[in-house]
Amino acid sequence: MSEFFFNLVWLLPLFPLAAFAIIVLWTNRNRLLSTWIAWIGIGLAWILGWIILFLSWANFEELTPPVHGHPVPLYSIPTGSLQLTLGFQVDTLTALMLLMVPFVCLMIFIYSKGYMNYGTENVDPRYSRFFAYISLFACGMLGLVVSDNFVTLLVFWEIMGLCSYLLIGFWFDKSYPDPKRITPKEAGLKAFLTTRIGDVIMLAGILLLYSQTGTLTFTQVFSEETLHHLATTYAFPGMPWATLIALLIFGGAVGKSSQFPLHVWLPDAMEGPTPVSALIHAATMVSAGVYLVARSFPIFVAVPGGLQLSVVAFIGAFTALFASTIAVAQNDIKRVLAYSTISQLGYMIAALGVGAYVAAVFHLITHAFFKALLFMGSGSVIHGVEHGHHHVHHGHSDTDHSDGDFDPNDMMNMGGLLKRMPRTGWTFIIGALALTGIFPWAGFWSKDEILAEAWHGFQHGGEFGVTMGWAFFVWLFLTLAAFLTAFYTGRQIFLTFAGQPRTEAAKHAPESVPSMTWPLIILALFATFLGLFGTPWANQFFTLIGEKAEVVGEHLPHGEFNLLIAGVSTAVALAGWFLGWLIYGRKPLTEPVDPLEKPLGPVYTLLKNKYYFDEIYQKFIINPTISLGRVCATFDRRVVDGIVNAVGTFGRWLSSWLRKAIDNPIVDGAVNGVGWITAQAGEFMRATQTGNVQNYILVAAVTVVLLLFLFLIRA
C-alpha cells in the first residue's frame, strides 16, 4: 500500500509539468481551460502529496532522515569510475514539505484566477502564460523536495530560479514615472543575478562534495562513515572538508533565502504579481534555502563547534533583526511583508545555527502558511484599492496597471479598509497575529520553540558545540526582532485597515471576488490551528523528523517548554503591538506622512533607504565590475585587435605575393592542364557511351569474369 504510493512519488513534479506543457503548447488561447488544467495538475499533486504525507506519518520509524527513507531511483550516469545515481525519495522531511508545498500552491493557484481579473474586462493579457509559469514553478518546488540527491535538487532549484525570474518580470512592459523606482524587468534581472551568486557558490560546494565522497545521494552522503571522513580530512589546515562544503552550500541558501548580504533581491521581487510574491517569495522558494540547510544538516554538524554553525547562526540572527528594522520604515505594503519574510527566514536559519533543526522546519511550515495568507491578503487589498482607483478616476475601462503616479501599494493611500473589505481584513489580522507569535496562533509555537532552543543553548551550551555566547546573542537578536516584527505588523494593520480612508480610492475599494477570499479563509484556519501540531507537549514535528533522526550518532535535541521564554516573547510581541497602536492607531493620521519621520530623523531615512544597500552594491561592486569590463574592452580593442590586424595585413601581403609568384603560373597551369586532358579524354571516351544499359552490364560482367580468371591464375 504505502510502498505503492511511495513509488509514485516521481509523479508529483510531473503533474504540474504536464499542466505547464499543455498550457504552453495547446490551450494558450483558452483562458478558462488553462486555469482548470493548472488547477487539476496541482490538485492531483496535492492529493498524492497528502496521501504520501499520511502514509509516511503512519510509519515514520523507517523513514526518518537523514539516512533513512524510501528510495525511488530513476537512472544512473556513469562519471568516470563512479556512478552518479539520480532519483527521488520519500522521508519524513519530504513528507513535511509535502504538507505545505502543494496545498499552499493550490490555494494560490485558485487565488490567482481572481487576482488576474478572470472574466472582467481588464483581464491580464498574458493570463494563460501566468498559469503556465506558476505550474512550472510548482513542478520545480515539488521536484526539489522529493529529489534524493544534490544534482536533481540543484536542477529543480534552478528551474525555480528561472520561474522566479520570469514571474517577477511578468509585467515586463510596465514602467514607472520616477526613474529611480525599479521596474519589473530590472527586478527580475536583479533577482536572477543575485541568486546566481549563491547558486555558483553552492555548485562549488556540491562539486567538492562529489570529489570528496564520490556520491551525491543524500542517504549515502549522510552515512556515518562518509561524514566522519569529511570531518577528519582537511581541505587546508584548520578547515575540515565538512566545514568548507557546509559553508559553500550555505552560500546557496543565503542566495535563495535572501539572507544578508544577498537579501537585496527579495524586496524588489515584489514588483511581480502578488500571487507570485506569496507563492515564490514567501511560502515556497525562499524557504527552499532553509530546506537545503535542513536537508544537509548532518554536514553542518559533522564537525562539532565548527565555524560553519556559528556563521549560520550569526547570519540568521543578524538578518532577522536587520530586516525587521528596515521593515519599520517601509510604506509599500508588500515591501513590509517582504522584509518580514527576510527576517522570518533569518529566524529559521538562526534556529538551524543553534542546532534547533526541528524548530526551524516547524517554523518553516507555519510561516509558509501565514505568510502566504498575509501576502494574498495584501494582494487583495491592493486589488481593491486599484479597483477603487479606477472606479473613481476613469471607470472600469482602464486595463493597464501603470496609471500615473498613484501607487496602490502605498499604505499611505489606504486606511479604514476593514469596513470596505471585511473578509480580507479579518483574515489579514489573523495572519498578523500568527506572524507576531501571539498565543495560540501558529507563529507562537514555532517562534517560541526557536527562542526556547536558543535560550537553552545559552544556559547549558547548545548541541553540536554551539557556544553559549553565540546562543545568547542569537536569542537576544531574535527577541528584539520579535518586538520589531510586532511593531511593524501593528503599524501595517493600523495604517491599512484602521481609521478613515485617506484617499478616494480607498473609499471605493470593493471586496475581492470569492475565488480570492476563500483561499484566504482556508489559510487563516491553518494559520490558526496548525501550531497545535507542534506544541512542546505533543510535538508531531519532533516525532516525525526529530525522534528517530540520528545525526552523527547523537539524537536531535528536543527543546522543552520554557515558560519564561514564552512569557518574554509574548510580552515583547504585545509591547510591539501596543507601540504600533500608540503611534498609528490611537489617533488615525490624516495626511500621508509617517509620524516616526520627525523623531527618528536621519535614522528613519537610513531605514527607509534600506541602509543604502543597493547604492553600496552599485558603488562598490557593480560599478567597479563595469569599469573593469571597460578597461578590458579598451585593452582588447587597442592591443589584441592591433596584433590580430597586423597578422592579417601581413597575411594579405604574403598571399598576394604568393599569387603572383606561384599560383598563377604553376598551380593554375596544372589545373588547366588537367582540365584540358580531361576534356580530351572525355571526347575520346564518349564513344563508349551507348546509353544502352545492357552494354554497360555486359562490360561489368566481362570485367568480373576477367578478374575471376586473373584470381584463378594467381592462385
Next chain:
Amino acid sequence: MSIPQVTVSHVVFVILSAIALIGALGVVTTRNLFRAALFLVLSFIGVAGFYILLEAEFLAMVQILVYVGAIAILIIFAIMLSQRLMAPGYKASNEQWLWALVAAVALFAALAFILLNVGWPTAEASVPQGTVAELGKALVDPDQYLLVFEVASVLLLAALVGAVVIARER
C-alpha cells in the same frame, strides 16, 4: 570428387536440376515471350523442389506462392499488355548476344572450376523439427530478425506505392 552411392534424393535432385535448367534455358532462348514466361514458371517450380529437398518446405511454398503465383503472373500480364511486339520477324536477342554468351559460359567455367576445387563440408546434421514455428518466432523477435522483417515490409510498401504511381494512367 567421389560420386556418393546413389539414393532417392540424388535421383530427385538430378530430375529437379534438369527441370530447373531446362526451364531456364527455355527462358533465355525461346523467341515467344509468353512461352518464355511459362518456362520461367517451370524453372521456379524446379527451384521450389530444391528447397523441399533442402528441408525448407516453408520457403518452397513461399517460392511457389510468390514467384509462380505473383511474379510470373505479373510478367505474363505485362506480356499481354505489350503483346503487339511479338509480331513475326521480331528479333528476340540483340546484337551483343554472342558476347553475352561468351561471358556467361566463361563465368560458369570459372565458377565451376572453383566450386569443384573447394573441399565442401557434407552435413549429416538433421534439421530440427518445427523449423517453421521457429522461423515465425525469429522473424518477429527483436533479438533476432525483427529489424530485417520491418525493413522488408517497408520496402514492400514503398514498392507498392511506387509501382502504382509509375504505372497509373495520366
Next chain:
Amino acid sequence: MDFILNFWVEFGAWVGGLLSNWGLPDWAVNLIADFLGVLILVVIGIMAVLIFTPMERKVIARMQDRPGPNRVWPYGLLQALADAIKMLTKEDIIPTHADRALHMLAPLIVAIPALLVYAVLPWGPGLIGQDLNIGVLYIVAISTIHVLAIVIAGWGSNNKYSLLGAFRVVNQLLAYEVPMVLCILTVVLFSKTMSTQGIVEAQTIPYFVTMPVVGLIFLICAMAEANRSPVDLIEADSEMVAGYMVEYSGMKFAMFFIAEYVTMFAAAIVISTLFLGGWKFFGLEDLAPVLTPVIVFAKSVFVIFCMLWFRATFPRIRFDQLVGFAWKFLVPLALVNLMLGALVVKLTENIWGQAGLMLLGNVIVIVVTFFILNRAARRMKEAPALKRIVAVER
C-alpha cells in the same frame, strides 16, 4: 472394439500387413500403399463431379421452381454420366492461329492443382494424404497454379474473349487471394499451427461460430477462386461467352468442367476444415471414428449447398465493382479481423475466453461495418450517377 474405435488406421495397417504377407519388400509395400492413397484421393475428387453436377442442377432448378433434369434414371441422378458421354463424343477443335501447344497444355494443368489440394485435406484422425506442417500454406500456394492454367488457356486459344477472360483471371483471382490469405492467417493465429489436422484438432468450437465475419469473407473468396456465380466473372457467359473456355470443346472442355467441380469440392472441404470443425461433430468422431469421412462429406455438401444458394439468389456483379469489393471492402475487413485476432490471442490463453472475446469483437465489427456501409451508400445516392460509376472504378 479397438478395430472399430480407430477403424481407418487399423484398416490401413491391415492392408499394409496383407501386402507384406504376400512377401513384398517394404519399399514396394510403401509404394503400393502411397499409390492406393493417391488413387483414392483422386477418385474422390473426380467422383465429386458425378455427385455435384446433378445436385447443382437439381437444387438450382428447385430454387427456380422448375423440375430440372428428370429423364435419366432415376430423377436424373445419372445426368452427369450422360453429360460425360456427350462430351466424349464431341469433336475436338483446335482453332487456327492458336498456339497449339499451350492450347493443349492448359486443360492438363488446370486439373492438377485442384487434385493436389486433396493431399492435405483431413478426412479423420490419421486419415489424411500427407499431414504437412505447412498444410494451409500449401493449399494457398497450389491453388495459385490454377490461375496460371487459366491464363494459358486464355492466351493459348487465340481469341479476344479468351484473352479478356485471362485478364480478368489475373485481376480477380489475385485480388481475392489477398483477403483469403488474411482469413487463413486469422485462423492460424488461433490454432497456432498450419497443419490442417492441427487446425481441426484445435477447434473445440468451430471457428465459424467464434469468427463468423472471417468465415464469410473466406467463403466469398473461395467462391471467387472456384469462380462460382455470382462471382464467376471470368467466364461470365452473358458478357464474354464463357471467357477462357470459348475455344474449348469436347474432352478439353470436360477437363475444365471437372476441374471446376473438383476445385469447388476442395474449397468446400477446406472451408469445413478451417471453419466448421472438420471431422469433428459434437463428439461423434470419438464414438464412431468410422464416420469421420461422412461428417466431412456432409459438412462440405452443406457448404456447397450454400454456394448454390448464393448462385440462385444473387445476380452477377459488375467486374470493376467485383475487384473493388475485394480490395476496398474484403481486404480491410480481413485486416481488421486479423488485428482483432492478434489482440485476442495476446489477451488470453484460455480457449473459451478467446472464443468469447473473438465473438464479441466480430459482433462489434459487423455493427461498425454496417454503419459505415450505410453512410457510404447514402453518399453514393446523393452523388450524381456518372460520378458514382467513376467513384466505383477508382
Next chain:
Amino acid sequence: MQVPLSWYLIVAAALFCIGLYGALSRRNAIGVLMGVELMLNSVNINLLAFWRHIEVATASTPAALSGQVFAIIVITVAAAEAAVGLALIIAVYRNRRTVAIEDVDMMKL
C-alpha cells in the same frame, strides 16, 4: 545420404549464368527482367544450400535460421523489384510504344 553441397552450388551457378545471359541478350525488357529473376533464384538456392549444409551443422543456437531469413528477404526484394520493374516497363510502353531496351536510350547525348 545427403546430396553434396557442391552439386547445389554448381546448379545454382549454371542458373545464374543462364540468367545473366538472358539479362544481357534479351531485347525485350520483360525478358531482361526474367533473366534477373533467374539470377535471384540461383542466389536463393545458394543461400539455402549453405544454410542446410553449413549453418545447421555448425550452429550454436538450436534454431539457426539466417539462411532462411535471408532467402525470404531476397524473395521479398525480388517481388518488389518485379512490381516496380514491370510498372516501369508498362509506363515506358505507354509513352514510347516499345519495350525494346535499345530504344530506351534517352541517357545518350
